[in-house]
Amino acid sequence: MNRSLSLPTADRHQPALSLSVIFAPIQTELAQVERQLFNWAKASSPALRDIARQTVSRPGKLIRPGLFLLITGYFGYDNKDKIKIAATIEAIHSASLIHDDIIDSSALRRGQATAFKAFGPEFSLLFGDYLFIKSIGRALEFKNNKIAEILAEASGQMIEGEIEELAQSFNLELTEKAYFKIIGKKTASLFQASCRLASELAGTPAEIKSELETYGFNLGLVFQIVDDLLDLKGETRETGKSRFSDLREGRITLPLIRAIKTWPEEQKKKVAGWLKRRHGEWPEPVVSFNDFLLELETGGALGSSLKTAEKLAERAKACLAKLEASPYQESLIKLTEFVLKREK
């Protein structure tokens, strides 16, 4: 690793890897996924069309459908349903983001107004429901029962993870074990499910299938830890999201857990006091964000969290060892690096 979160801004603008290069082997399919999502949005009832265009048909990085397509591509699996399944994965991810943004009162996502901001909480709530249910409904249209089962299970896990996270808000005693259980459910489960779906359809041998699932799961953990770090260090103009939303919502992320461990009791109490002024103004007069970040940085909490992400990324890559060399396998390896080093 030749970069740390404290590199100067100039350096951070030269990303080592671009997603369009990584996704080159599945470029055509991903374009079809985007078209599919757009068409679903267009076909919605008039009351839904605008909100659908604002959300589903403005896809993000498409990492989850990308994973699915890289693995089906590797195994040479081809089927007309492939694009629809990939789009369904992304639609489930969108549904979950739409509800997340309500919970966090987030105004900004992917550099645009969120559905919550543009259409209000009532509409966003119902549209998230609609996307969740419609996605599982679509999955039921495929002949293979397993598709709906895997997607319903992953969706349930995601929601459980969110609920457990919410229940632990502002809990400065949250353990790393509990944190990993939460992010495993809320984030890694859909990464894992994308890999499982691909293996399932391609009829992959059990041994490889299990390795690919572990790859997806670890990749999801890396994704979430980097997300936690970006919330602290990322620039809004890069990430397209509001900064410090985790702190504002009282979400206890890995860097915070590591920092808290090193704090004397008095410090803990002070921070607990700030955090609990929930949904209020961040108490800048008491301590500036910069001082707080500096402390996380000099105390080593940011660096050690990144180290953990690096280790998990290595573990993910190791799961690919049994795959044969191919452009798809190479992309899966590079995707690990991208997820680790991404700045948005």
Place this chain on the structure above:
Amino acid sequence: MNRSLSLPTADRHQPALSLSVIFAPIQTELAQVERQLFNWAKASSPALRDIARQTVSRPGKLIRPGLFLLITGYFGYDNKDKIKIAATIEAIHSASLIHDDIIDSSALRRGQATAFKAFGPEFSLLFGDYLFIKSIGRALEFKNNKIAEILAEASGQMIEGEIEELAQSFNLELTEKAYFKIIGKKTASLFQASCRLASELAGTPAEIKSELETYGFNLGLVFQIVDDLLDLKGETRETGKSRFSDLREGRITLPLIRAIKTWPEEQKKKVAGWLKRRHGEWPEPVVSFNDFLLELETGGALGSSLKTAEKLAERAKACLAKLEASPYQESLIKLTEFVLKREK
């Protein structure tokens, strides 16, 4: 019909039919459904247990699972999955109520604090998601694919209906046709699906199946129109819900549509003005609720809406003509009367 909404209060407290009498043939099964819902709540992860107990394991009238069990009972269909399917239907209904209560900021349901009131909007939102997804996930566990398909489709319809209703809030030009389309989706679809599921499992001949679905659909329409009337005329201590929530949320219900038609332009403008003060205080000083109700009543809008409900109830009953006389068939007939005459 020997009662109208303007009967004196004393009379209204002597209901012609009790649900426990109507549901007598399926009493044991309904108790098992309640136990199933309670056990699901108990088995939830610790973060969910309290909210689950407050919602799913405090079931309401159980009309939808009741419908399902009466019809499977009529056909002599018995299977160990029957109770689970009935409980899943009720869980989907609960999920939808939990999200409704967030949208309406409702504090009261079934005479108790709503999940929204007791656990806040974030928790309720996620728990509603959890219930929806878990219910479809459970439906996938049954061997018959049709179960999940029917439930996912009905859930999608319910949400679409809610979205269309929300999009039409405060629209005094809403037509009856559009109103019936909305309530058909948001309410009647799950009634219909409960009947369809029962016929599907019992292997009912297509002709009877279609009659039973039409029965369920019309029963659902009656249920919703009576709900609209109860929101205007019901006593909170009877209904267990806040009164006038439709007006507060700008929901244009059947009595209002009928009244608006008879109003001069000036009156329309005045009422539009009140309605649009959304989420604010009801403008009591401008017009009292009682005057408003009196007008709906003397203008005939309440009476004519009840007449429409009566006609639909007759239509529902007519669909049962092809069933043979049996305690189950008798209960289905009586259920129509109950739904029409209910006061909560």
